Amino acid sequence: MNCPLCNAGSSRSLVTKKRTFFVCDSCCFIWADPRSYLDDTAERLRYGLHNNDRTNAGYVQFITQILDRGLQRWKTLHHIDEPSVDAEAHFPLILDWGSGPNPVATELLRERNFQVSSYDPIYGPQLPLNHQSFDIIFCIEVAEHFKNPLQDFNAMVRYLKPGGLLVVHTHTIPQDVFYAQALAKASAKASALEAFFQSWWYKEDPTHVSFYSEQAFKNLAQINKLYYEKTEKPGDKGAGKLHFFIKA
Numbered sequence: 063m064n065c066p067l068c069n070a071g072s073s074r075s076l077v078t079k080k081r082t083f084f085v086c087d088s089c090c091f092i093w094a095d096p097r098s099y100l101d102d103t104a105e106r107l108r109y110g111l112h113n114n115d116r117t118n119a120g121y122v123q124f125i126t127q128i129l130d131r132g133l134q135r136w137k138t139l140h141h142i143d144e145p146s147v148d149a150e151a152h153f154p155l156i157l158d159w160g161s162g163p164n165p166v167a168t169e170l171l172r173e174r175n176f177q178v179s180s181y182d183p184i185y186g187p188q189l190p191l192n193h194q195s196f197d198i199i200f201c202i203e204v205a206e207h208f209k210n211p212l213q214d215f216n217a218m219v220r221y222l223k224p225g226g227l228l229v230v231h232t233h234t235i236p237q238d239v240f241y242a243q244a245l246a247k248a249s250a251k252a253s254a255l256e257a258f259f260q261s262w263w264y265k266e267d268p269t270h271v272s273f274y275s276e277q278a279f280k281n282l283a284q285i286n287k288l289y290y291e292k293t294e295k296p297g298d299k300g301a302g303k304l305h306f307f308i309k310a
Contacts, residue, residue: 067091067212068281078260081268085255090240090275091211092259099209100268106184108269115164125166128202128304131293132229135306136198139227154197157181157190159218160204167200195223205232206270212285219286219309228288228307233264235275279305 064071065086073084075095082095100108114121137143142152153176158168161180168180179196181189199218208214222228239255264270274282276292283290291306 065089065091066093066210067278076256076259078265080266083259083265083273087240089281090235090237090277091281092235092273093211094271096209098268099271102184105269108267109163109184114162114166116166116169122166122170125202126170128229128231129167129170129200131304132198132200132227132306135229135291135293136227139308140225153177155179155195155223157196157199157221159199159201160207161185167202189217190221192220194221195226196221197223197226199226199228201229202231205230205274206264206267206272208272211272211274212282215282215286219288219307222309224309226309228309230279230305230307231303232274232305233303234279234305235259235262235273237276240275240277279307283307 063073063084065073065084065088068086068089068091070086070088072088073086076083076085076092081098083092084095085092116122136154156171156176156178158165158171158178158180161168161182163182163185165180165182168178171178179190179194180187199222201218205211205214218228235255236258239258259265265273279292280290282288286307286309288307288309291308293304293306
């Protein structure tokens with residue numbers, strides 16, 4: 063099966079207890095076998111199990127931290143704190159991509175007086191008109207649900223203004239397990255990638271179908287003529303989660 067990101071045809075299967083996945087060693091991307099995708103009804107039921115609303119203080123704090131880091135990157139990217147900067151630049155137009163049934167990020171941003179549009183393919187609203195474009199797009203815990211990741215990233219980029227910032231939050235596969243995998247082949251040792259993936263909790267959600275590495279994100283950036291930044295603050299645990307893409 064060809065890789066849905068780079069179209070390489072040398073993918074291999076990775077079988078777990080519940081699903082089969084495919085691995086692209088070219089761009090270091092993993093995706094679920096499309097035959098295991100949930101139908102629309104089952105997908106809605108799964109999302110209904112999440113407690114992602116304003117009553118969940120931990121979730122609100124989680125979203126707030128992502129918004130703060132994205133907005134801070136926007137400020138430094140466009141030198142917002144400098145006196146000569148146009149006042150309108152302090153309030154970028156924002157799109158919340160994949161806002162879900164309870165658009166917490168949209169609500170939090172509007173409470174700060176930002177002009178925000180939201181989009182969700184299941185719950186609505188629909189995408190804005192094609193002629194609209196945005197300074198910042200937040201894609202928070204959504205990219206792992208993309209069944210057509212290249213198409214979805216292309217769509218987000220089309221809505222991004224030149225100089226705009228795409229903020230993606232998703233758990234990623236550590237790049238070093240792919241490098242260790244290459245060494246393991248030569249020495250006939252067990253696959254480091256398979257060992258990691260078999261025990262990775264993030265794959266257990268049946269609506270999670272796309273799993274990225276740093277290299278996969280770099281490939282997406284190159285395809286879409288974006289500048290990619292991996293961000294990790296001191297004390298961050300595990301693989302990188304927050305990723306910035308800047309449109310030239």
